[in-house]
Amino acid sequence: MTAYDLARGLHILAVIAWMAGLLFLPRLYAYDAEQAAKPEPLRGEMQALLRTWQTRLLRIIVNPAMILAWGFGLWLIHLDTVARGAAFLLEPWMLTKLAGVLLLSGWHGFLAGQRRKIAAGASRYSSRFWRMTNEVPFLLAIVMVLSVTTEWRF
Numbered sequence: 001m002t003a004y005d006l007a008r009g010l011h012i013l014a015v016i017a018w019m020a021g022l023l024f025l026p027r028l029y030a031y032d033a034e035q036a037a038k039p040e041p042l043r044g045e046m047q048a049l050l051r052t053w054q055t056r057l058l059r060i061i062v063n064p065a066m067i068l069a070w071g072f073g074l075w076l077i078h079l080d081t082v083a084r085g086a087a088f089l090l091e092p093w094m095l096t097k098l099a100g101v102l103l104l105s106g107w108h109g110f111l112a113g114q115r116r117k118i119a120a121g122a123s124r125y126s127s128r129f130w131r132m133t134n135e136v137p138f139l140l141a142i143v144m145v146l147s148v149t150t151e152w153r154f
């Protein structure tokens with residue numbers, strides 16, 4: 001077993017957890033938005049429960065998984081650079097992967113900000129918005145995974 005094999009396996013595991021959390025969080029936001037139509041006290045009770053789950057999912061899974069995915073990803077960049085030089089960082093497949101990573105991290109930041117807004121009762125997004133944007137991380141994942149597995153170039 002090489003350090004590269006270990007880093008790659010740990011990177012993939014962290015990415016799985018990060019993706020799972022990013023796919024589930026907007027569902028909780030959609031259910032939260034749907035409570036607006038319900039009468040009290042049902043609305044308040046359901047929203048309190050959903051907001052506890054939102055906070056826990058972000059703090060226990062999504063944030064740590066992102067840090068680990070980045071950490072193992074940067075370790076892979078280091079190992080790759082030692083093994084084959086830094087030129088791969090400018091190849092189209094790697095630039096595509098890095099662009100996807102930045103977009104995914106930005107989406108993560110947006111969702112984290114929305115959790116605070118929802119908790120303050122200040123989110124302006126509907127259940128429909130959360131359902132429609134739910135697949136954003138998966139679409140980005142398709143591009144990122146195929147970029148690294150194919151290492152495509154012109």
Ligand code: HEM
Nearest residue numbers: 008015069070073074076077080101104141144145148149
């Ligand atoms: C968070 C920042 C990330 C960094 C810095 C990063 C960087 C890297 C690097 C340098 C490699 C090794 C590439 C190679 O030598 O072939 C790699 C492998 C991989 N990455 Fe990432 N990555 C990140 C996030 C992600 C995300 C979000 C996904 C999926 C959604 C992902 C999926 C993969 C997969 C599947 C591999 C293994 C590819 C293979 O072994 O052929 N990575 N990553």
